[in-house]
Amino acid sequence: MPEIPEFDFESILRELADHEVDFIVVGGIAAALEGVLGNTLDVDVVPSREPANVGRLMAALDSLGAVYRLRPELKPNESHLASAGHKLLTTRFGPLDVLGMIGRGRGYDDLLPHAVEVELDDGFRVQVLNLETLIAVKEEVAREKDLAVLPTMRRTLEEKRRLGIS
Protein backbone atom coordinates (compact mmCIF):
# COMPACT_ATOMS: atom_id res chain seq x y z
CA MET A 1 0.00 0.00 0.00
CA PRO A 2 1.51 3.39 -0.94
CA GLU A 3 2.49 5.75 1.86
CA ILE A 4 -0.23 8.36 2.29
CA PRO A 5 1.11 11.70 3.55
CA GLU A 6 -0.27 13.26 6.72
CA PHE A 7 -3.03 15.68 5.92
CA ASP A 8 -1.90 19.23 6.51
CA PHE A 9 -4.73 21.65 5.85
CA GLU A 10 -2.73 24.63 7.07
CA SER A 11 0.09 24.04 4.58
CA ILE A 12 -2.35 23.91 1.67
CA LEU A 13 -3.87 27.24 2.70
CA ARG A 14 -0.44 28.73 3.33
CA GLU A 15 0.76 27.74 -0.14
CA LEU A 16 -2.25 29.41 -1.76
CA ALA A 17 -1.78 32.50 0.39
CA ASP A 18 1.97 32.64 -0.33
CA HIS A 19 1.19 32.67 -4.06
CA GLU A 20 -1.25 35.54 -3.46
CA VAL A 21 -4.17 33.56 -4.82
CA ASP A 22 -7.56 35.23 -4.29
CA PHE A 23 -9.73 32.50 -2.83
CA ILE A 24 -12.39 31.84 -0.22
CA VAL A 25 -12.26 28.83 2.08
CA VAL A 26 -15.63 27.05 2.09
CA GLY A 27 -16.94 23.65 3.22
CA GLY A 28 -15.82 21.74 6.29
CA ILE A 29 -12.58 23.66 6.86
CA ALA A 30 -14.47 26.97 6.73
CA ALA A 31 -17.00 25.53 9.17
CA ALA A 32 -14.19 24.45 11.51
CA LEU A 33 -12.52 27.87 11.32
CA GLU A 34 -15.91 29.36 12.18
CA GLY A 35 -16.08 27.10 15.24
CA VAL A 36 -18.14 24.13 14.03
CA LEU A 37 -16.90 20.82 15.38
CA GLY A 38 -17.27 18.39 12.51
CA ASN A 39 -15.14 16.37 10.21
CA THR A 40 -13.91 16.73 6.70
CA LEU A 41 -11.15 15.17 4.66
CA ASP A 42 -10.38 17.95 2.23
CA VAL A 43 -9.81 21.64 1.80
CA ASP A 44 -12.52 23.29 -0.31
CA VAL A 45 -11.81 26.66 -1.91
CA VAL A 46 -13.59 28.91 -4.37
CA PRO A 47 -10.97 30.95 -6.23
CA SER A 48 -11.43 34.06 -8.32
CA ARG A 49 -11.50 32.97 -11.95
CA GLU A 50 -9.92 36.20 -13.22
CA PRO A 51 -7.10 35.29 -15.64
CA ALA A 52 -4.31 36.75 -13.49
CA ASN A 53 -5.57 34.84 -10.46
CA VAL A 54 -5.86 31.62 -12.44
CA GLY A 55 -2.17 32.03 -13.26
CA ARG A 56 -1.27 32.43 -9.58
CA LEU A 57 -3.48 29.47 -8.70
CA MET A 58 -1.71 27.35 -11.32
CA ALA A 59 1.66 28.22 -9.77
CA ALA A 60 0.40 27.36 -6.28
CA LEU A 61 -1.07 24.05 -7.44
CA ASP A 62 2.15 23.21 -9.23
CA SER A 63 4.07 23.88 -6.03
CA LEU A 64 1.61 21.66 -4.12
CA GLY A 65 2.06 18.87 -6.67
CA ALA A 66 -1.69 18.88 -7.39
CA VAL A 67 -3.18 16.22 -9.65
CA TYR A 68 -6.73 14.99 -10.18
CA ARG A 69 -7.71 12.47 -7.50
CA LEU A 70 -9.32 10.05 -9.94
CA ARG A 71 -6.74 10.61 -12.70
CA PRO A 72 -3.40 11.16 -11.00
CA GLU A 73 -1.61 11.29 -14.34
CA LEU A 74 -3.53 14.50 -15.10
CA LYS A 75 -2.62 17.95 -13.76
CA PRO A 76 -5.16 20.80 -13.75
CA ASN A 77 -4.52 23.38 -16.44
CA GLU A 78 -5.61 27.00 -16.80
CA SER A 79 -8.74 26.20 -18.81
CA HIS A 80 -9.84 23.73 -16.13
CA LEU A 81 -9.29 26.30 -13.40
CA ALA A 82 -11.16 29.01 -15.32
CA SER A 83 -14.26 26.80 -15.48
CA ALA A 84 -17.19 26.81 -13.06
CA GLY A 85 -16.88 23.08 -12.33
CA HIS A 86 -15.42 21.25 -9.37
CA LYS A 87 -11.79 20.18 -9.64
CA LEU A 88 -11.17 17.37 -7.13
CA LEU A 89 -7.43 17.30 -6.60
CA THR A 90 -4.89 15.69 -4.35
CA THR A 91 -1.73 17.43 -3.21
CA ARG A 92 1.36 16.51 -1.19
CA PHE A 93 -0.50 17.83 1.87
CA GLY A 94 -3.80 16.04 1.19
CA PRO A 95 -6.96 16.55 -0.86
CA LEU A 96 -7.91 19.97 -2.24
CA ASP A 97 -11.16 20.74 -4.04
CA VAL A 98 -11.03 23.81 -6.27
CA LEU A 99 -14.65 24.79 -6.83
CA GLY A 100 -15.67 27.24 -9.53
CA MET A 101 -19.09 27.66 -7.92
CA ILE A 102 -20.98 26.31 -4.93
CA GLY A 103 -24.68 26.15 -4.00
CA ARG A 104 -26.96 27.71 -6.55
CA GLY A 105 -24.29 29.13 -8.80
CA ARG A 106 -22.37 31.18 -6.23
CA GLY A 107 -18.89 32.10 -7.45
CA TYR A 108 -16.03 34.03 -5.84
CA ASP A 109 -17.52 37.47 -6.49
CA ASP A 110 -20.89 36.42 -5.03
CA LEU A 111 -19.29 34.93 -1.94
CA LEU A 112 -16.68 37.58 -1.16
CA PRO A 113 -19.15 39.96 0.59
CA HIS A 114 -20.02 37.05 2.91
CA ALA A 115 -16.43 36.16 3.77
CA VAL A 116 -14.52 37.02 6.93
CA GLU A 117 -10.77 37.44 7.10
CA VAL A 118 -9.15 34.95 9.46
CA GLU A 119 -5.54 35.21 10.58
CA LEU A 120 -3.77 31.93 11.10
CA ASP A 121 -0.44 31.39 12.82
CA ASP A 122 2.59 33.17 11.37
CA GLY A 123 0.32 36.01 10.33
CA PHE A 124 -0.99 34.70 7.06
CA ARG A 125 -4.61 35.53 6.37
CA VAL A 126 -7.34 33.73 4.49
CA GLN A 127 -10.87 34.68 3.50
CA VAL A 128 -13.38 32.28 5.03
CA LEU A 129 -17.06 32.03 4.15
CA ASN A 130 -19.03 33.11 7.21
CA LEU A 131 -21.15 30.64 9.13
CA GLU A 132 -24.46 32.24 8.10
CA THR A 133 -23.64 31.74 4.42
CA LEU A 134 -22.20 28.26 4.95
CA ILE A 135 -25.57 27.33 6.44
CA ALA A 136 -27.44 29.00 3.56
CA VAL A 137 -25.39 27.06 1.01
CA LYS A 138 -26.03 23.77 2.84
CA GLU A 139 -29.75 24.58 2.86
CA GLU A 140 -29.64 25.31 -0.88
CA VAL A 141 -27.86 22.09 -1.75
CA ALA A 142 -29.88 20.05 0.76
CA ARG A 143 -28.23 16.69 0.09
CA GLU A 144 -28.47 14.19 2.94
CA LYS A 145 -24.90 14.82 4.01
CA ASP A 146 -25.55 18.57 4.08
CA LEU A 147 -28.76 18.25 6.06
CA ALA A 148 -27.00 16.00 8.59
CA VAL A 149 -24.59 18.74 9.68
CA LEU A 150 -27.11 21.58 9.74
CA PRO A 151 -28.23 21.14 13.39
CA THR A 152 -24.63 21.45 14.64
CA MET A 153 -23.98 24.45 12.38
CA ARG A 154 -27.17 26.22 13.49
CA ARG A 155 -26.52 25.62 17.19
CA THR A 156 -22.93 26.87 16.76
CA LEU A 157 -24.24 30.05 15.13
CA GLU A 158 -26.70 30.52 18.00
CA GLU A 159 -23.91 30.07 20.55
CA LYS A 160 -21.67 32.52 18.71
CA ARG A 161 -24.43 35.11 18.75
CA ARG A 162 -25.22 34.43 22.40
CA LEU A 163 -21.56 34.80 23.36
CA GLY A 164 -21.10 37.83 21.13
CA ILE A 165 -18.44 36.17 18.95
CA SER A 166 -18.34 37.67 15.46
Add this chain to the structure above:
Amino acid sequence: MTREKDAKLVPMERMLEPAELCAQDEQAYSPDGVDLTMIRWMLSLTPTERLRVLQRFVNSVRKIRARNTRV
Protein backbone atom coordinates in the same frame (compact mmCIF):
# COMPACT_ATOMS: atom_id res chain seq x y z
CA MET B 1 -20.03 3.21 54.59
CA THR B 2 -23.17 5.25 54.08
CA ARG B 3 -23.48 8.22 51.78
CA GLU B 4 -23.97 10.46 54.81
CA LYS B 5 -20.64 9.36 56.27
CA ASP B 6 -18.92 9.84 52.91
CA ALA B 7 -20.27 13.35 52.77
CA LYS B 8 -18.75 14.07 56.16
CA LEU B 9 -15.36 12.88 54.93
CA VAL B 10 -15.46 15.27 51.95
CA PRO B 11 -17.29 18.27 53.36
CA MET B 12 -16.04 20.66 50.63
CA GLU B 13 -17.77 18.69 47.89
CA ARG B 14 -21.50 18.68 47.49
CA MET B 15 -22.75 15.32 46.33
CA LEU B 16 -25.06 15.55 43.35
CA GLU B 17 -28.15 13.45 43.29
CA PRO B 18 -28.75 11.38 40.12
CA ALA B 19 -31.67 13.64 39.21
CA GLU B 20 -29.39 16.70 39.38
CA LEU B 21 -26.80 15.03 37.20
CA CYS B 22 -29.47 14.18 34.62
CA ALA B 23 -30.68 17.76 34.65
CA GLN B 24 -27.12 18.95 34.00
CA ASP B 25 -26.80 16.51 31.13
CA GLU B 26 -30.02 17.78 29.61
CA GLN B 27 -28.67 21.34 29.67
CA ALA B 28 -25.62 20.11 27.78
CA TYR B 29 -27.71 19.26 24.73
CA SER B 30 -29.86 21.37 22.46
CA PRO B 31 -33.45 20.17 21.84
CA ASP B 32 -32.26 18.58 18.57
CA GLY B 33 -29.54 16.64 20.38
CA VAL B 34 -26.45 18.71 19.61
CA ASP B 35 -23.75 18.61 22.32
CA LEU B 36 -23.47 22.26 23.37
CA THR B 37 -20.45 21.64 25.61
CA MET B 38 -18.36 20.68 22.58
CA ILE B 39 -19.57 23.73 20.67
CA ARG B 40 -18.60 26.01 23.55
CA TRP B 41 -15.20 24.34 23.80
CA MET B 42 -14.58 24.72 20.05
CA LEU B 43 -15.60 28.38 20.19
CA SER B 44 -13.10 28.96 23.00
CA LEU B 45 -10.23 28.08 20.64
CA THR B 46 -8.46 30.32 18.14
CA PRO B 47 -9.03 29.62 14.41
CA THR B 48 -5.62 27.96 14.15
CA GLU B 49 -6.38 25.74 17.13
CA ARG B 50 -9.75 24.80 15.60
CA LEU B 51 -8.04 23.84 12.36
CA ARG B 52 -5.51 21.72 14.24
CA VAL B 53 -8.24 19.91 16.19
CA LEU B 54 -9.80 18.89 12.90
CA GLN B 55 -6.44 17.99 11.37
CA ARG B 56 -5.43 15.81 14.32
CA PHE B 57 -8.81 14.09 14.26
CA VAL B 58 -8.53 13.31 10.55
CA ASN B 59 -4.94 12.08 10.82
CA SER B 60 -5.77 9.95 13.86
CA VAL B 61 -8.68 8.28 12.06
CA ARG B 62 -6.52 7.69 8.98
CA LYS B 63 -3.78 6.07 11.09
CA ILE B 64 -6.27 3.77 12.80
CA ARG B 65 -7.80 2.82 9.44
CA ALA B 66 -4.36 2.19 7.95
CA ARG B 67 -3.60 -0.24 10.80
CA ASN B 68 -6.94 -1.96 10.33
CA THR B 69 -7.29 -2.23 6.59
CA ARG B 70 -10.38 -4.44 6.80
CA VAL B 71 -12.37 -2.05 9.01
